Amino acid sequence: MVKLNDLMLEGTQETILFLLSNEAIARGAVEAGVRVATTYPGTPSSEVGDTLSLIAKKFGMKFQFSVNEKVAIETAFAASISGLRSMVFMKHVGLNVASDPFMSIAYTGVRSGMVVMSADDPSMYSSQNEQDNRHYADLAHVPMIEPSNPQEAKDFLLQAFDLSEKYKLPVLFRTTTRVSHMRGLVKLGEIRKDLPEMGVFVKDVHEFVCLPSNSYTLKEKLMDKMHGLKGESDSSNMNRIEHHGNGKYGIITSGAAYNSVMDVITEYGLDADILKLGFTNPLPEKIIGGFITNHRDVIIVEELDPYLESKIRTIAQMHSIDARIYGKLDGYFSESHEFTPDTVAHSLSKIIGFAVQDAPKGKLDLPPRPPVLCPGCPHRAAYYAVKRAVKMMNKPDTIFASDIGCYSLGVYDPYEEADTMISMGSSIGMANGFAMSTNQKVIAFIGDSTFFHSGIPPLINAVHNKLNILVIVLDNGTTAMTGQQPNPGEKFNALGEESPSIAIEDIARSVGVKDVQVIDPYDLKESLKAITRALKEDSVSVIVSRRECAILRDRDMQKTGKILTYTVDQDKCGKCMNCVENFSCPAIFIENGEIRIDPNLCDGCGVCAEAYVCPFKAIEVRQ
Amino acid sequence: MKTFNMIIAGVGGQGVITAGTLISEAAIKAGLNVVMSEIHGLSQRGGSVSVEVRIGDVYGPISPRRRVDLIMGFEPIETFRVLQSVNTDARVLMNKEKLTPISVSMKDEEYPDIQKMISMVSSSSKIYEIDAVDLGRKAGSFRSANVVMIGAALSLGILPVNEKNITDALIDRFTGKLLDINIGAMKLGMMEVSETDEKVQVSP
Ligand code: SF4
Ligand code: SF4
Numbered sequence: 001m002v003k004l005n006d007l008m009l010e011g012t013q014e015t016i017l018f019l020l021s022n023e024a025i026a027r028g029a030v031e032a033g034v035r036v037a038t039t040y041p042g043t044p045s046s047e048v049g050d051t052l053s054l055i056a057k058k059f060g061m062k063f064q065f066s067v068n069e070k071v072a073i074e075t076a077f078a079a080s081i082s083g084l085r086s087m088v089f090m091k092h093v094g095l096n097v098a099s100d101p102f103m104s105i106a107y108t109g110v111r112s113g114m115v116v117m118s119a120d121d122p123s124m125y126s127s128q129n130e131q132d133n134r135h136y137a138d139l140a141h142v143p144m145i146e147p148s149n150p151q152e153a154k155d156f157l158l159q160a161f162d163l164s165e166k167y168k169l170p171v172l173f174r175t176t177t178r179v180s181h182m183r184g185l186v187k188l189g190e191i192r193k194d195l196p197e198m199g200v201f202v203k204d205v206h207e208f209v210c211l212p213s214n215s216y217t218l219k220e221k222l223m224d225k226m227h228g229l230k231g232e233s234d235s236s237n238m239n240r241i242e243h244h245g246n247g248k249y250g251i252i253t254s255g256a257a258y259n260s261v262m263d264v265i266t267e268y269g270l271d272a273d274i275l276k277l278g279f280t281n282p283l284p285e286k287i288i289g290g291f292i293t294n295h296r297d298v299i300i301v302e303e304l305d306p307y308l309e310s311k312i313r314t315i316a317q318m319h320s321i322d323a324r325i326y327g328k329l330d331g332y333f334s335e336s337h338e339f340t341p342d343t344v345a346h347s348l349s350k351i352i353g354f355a356v357q358d359a360p361k362g363k364l365d366l367p368p369r370p371p372v373l374c375p376g377c378p379h380r381a382a383y384y385a386v387k388r389a390v391k392m393m394n395k396p397d398t399i400f401a402s403d404i405g406c407y408s409l410g411v412y413d414p415y416e417e418a419d420t421m422i423s424m425g426s427s428i429g430m431a432n433g434f435a436m437s438t439n440q441k442v443i444a445f446i447g448d449s450t451f452f453h454s455g456i457p458p459l460i461n462a463v464h465n466k467l468n469i470l471v472i473v474l475d476n477g478t479t480a481m482t483g484q485q486p487n488p489g490e491k492f493n494a495l496g497e498e499s500p501s502i503a504i505e506d507i508a509r510s511v512g513v514k515d516v517q518v519i520d521p522y523d524l525k526e527s528l529k530a531i532t533r534a535l536k537e538d539s540v541s542v543i544v545s546r547r548e549c550a551i552l553r554d555r556d557m558q559k560t561g562k563i564l565t566y567t568v569d570q571d572k573c574g575k576c577m578n579c580v581e582n583f584s585c586p587a588i589f590i591e592n593g594e595i596r597i598d599p600n601l602c603d604g605c606g607v608c609a610e611a612y613v614c615p616f617k618a619i620e621v622r623q
Numbered sequence: 624m625k626t627f628n629m630i631i632a633g634v635g636g637q638g639v640i641t642a643g644t645l646i647s648e649a650a651i652k653a654g655l656n657v658v659m660s661e662i663h664g665l666s667q668r669g670g671s672v673s674v675e676v677r678i679g680d681v682y683g684p685i686s687p688r689r690r691v692d693l694i695m696g697f698e699p700i701e702t703f704r705v706l707q708s709v710n711t712d713a714r715v716l717m718n719k720e721k722l723t724p725i726s727v728s729m730k731d732e733e734y735p736d737i738q739k740m741i742s743m744v745s746s747s748s749k750i751y752e753i754d755a756v757d758l759g760r761k762a763g764s765f766r767s768a769n770v771v772m773i774g775a776a777l778s779l780g781i782l783p784v785n786e787k788n789i790t791d792a793l794i795d796r797f798t799g800k801l802l803d804i805n806i807g808a809m810k811l812g813m814m815e816v817s818e819t820d821e822k823v824q825v826s827p
Binding site for chain 1: 634644647648651656657658659661669671680681682683684685686687689690700707708710722723724725726729731732740744745756
């Protein structure tokens, strides 16, 4: 079997592989000679890290899953100013967490090439918002590069490093879900082997200490660098013009939107020249000026905010170019969600005037299938127990402040145990506020990774301010939602090396939480006891609900070949329906009026067999 | 130049992404350009999942909804979810394995009637129903149901790849017993479909 990773390792210039853009970016980091790479896992950027954790070591690259994005960017920055090429990558909202250092890193500048990758998520396939991180390039005053496909993702990354080094600035490398998660053919390139493995930090207090007096001059230097970069953008091959037909219209586009535009042009044979932008801050002012002068009718196709459009309208105004510009500001394109060839064709047809037929709109009343907690997921058991405990204690107005992770799915029926979910760590942060402002009991649900990421400061805050909250840490020993990456609670790190495992209960005790309990959520009886006890407390309580993620357990079971499943004894089943109505494991379903368990889905956790779920003891191990 | 667009729809955990990758890799072996979309939703398993494979002169991974050549549905509800919003002449292969969404079982309800769903869509093409899980089990593992579906698609004739291309893609991915199971699954799938449509011609 030829493993992709081996191919990535051995691949020479001529090798062509079928890669996700994220995998191509990992390979690009290797080719660029990156020595330090950091991340906090977040979809749609996660596969960059998953790939690096397999190949980094062999190329002398140090790669880590950092505790959060702020630490990740600071780590990468220190590497860069010590003379090593470094890269940090994260999902769009991760850059919010890292934004504090990011702004100042632009001021100080970098030494060896440093690239900050942000993977945005238009249409919010796995995110809480669809903020357009291109604005960060303006906010920080840094160059920005946007690839459209896997080949560009790899090739542009190399150019990003060269630019960063030339101008001593971090470069923002922005992808979106449809780019990061697009798989296509990628021709590999040469791997740089001439760069040092170890860095040396040469001191200069005027350069790296952001005291107001230093920052005052650093800001001026930063603006000089950015002005110098304008010509660079105008001469870059990442910005190019493609001719189609007579070029009656001019279309300016970038990123994933470029692909949709091209698919529409090919399908309908449209008469339009394309200015494809890959280097989007600063914009190539001369190229754009020329393009809009030559076309007069110019259409700007970009996803989310009118980022390019506002700037292009400014360029037209500054150079007194008389052109009709179509975009979002005049209502032709939407400012929400990703574009598809269909939506782009629709908007273009209104401007250019050609006929598009819409696809049929589905009329079937199909049951929805949102993502659900896996069969055997320890979170289901924990939610089930908490719901019962709250009922037993007669606290129906209990507030559930939830957080980011698989357990966010607890918002759905029948658990309904997520009343708020805003950002990483916000469960405990908001619990502080609820405890101050209401007489309701408040439970904060937070996962282990999220706790390490940003749950500790608000826990300390609650202890310090003597608030009454119950924090339940759903500790499944991994960063599950993004694909089971390790976190500081585990016994190994990103490279698979052993590392000390940090116990959440130790952290809780050390910051002064008196009431700390550890439970196994599979044991409903003990869990109920612990939760009801904690609900009676009137200070900070922490329950660590510890049980391995079912996916990890499955992997182990498949290795050992011991696959246990459960079944329903129809003679004993009392048809109380509790297992489907209230526990709702996806392996349990109803057929011909009988409760059944799908053996292909059942994970053998055995929780449904406990008397708290099945009072008739009808669920047993399948023989 | 004709392009080939297919949508593979199913439920997380059914091997939807692997199926898409195998067909893509086979197309590469046939010397064609391919792009594929992978959307990883919130949780690992249990939600609707779909993958698009586009072969030929294409740029982005999203198929225009009136240009779909083949829908490979790994689960009936998910098949209809896609089928109802694309061109009515798209070819359809559907695995009969019913996976009840918890939104249904939670309300003490049963899986919707498939024949009724079929009668309600305005598809002009025949829906080939395949018992891929059972055939997969016959081949050695229910997990090879996705390759049974690929085999059926091969026999349908419209894929711009041939049996050898798929076999080579399987050889790249599996070894030993697993390879045998998957090749067997492909062959069992091929026997399921006899009426052959015209191959979509995609030039390299
Ligand atoms: S991946 Fe793990 S944590 Fe997430 S839903 Fe599945 S079992 Fe639960
Ligand atoms: S044992 Fe019961 S609860 Fe656990 S996975 Fe199987 S059916 Fe679901």
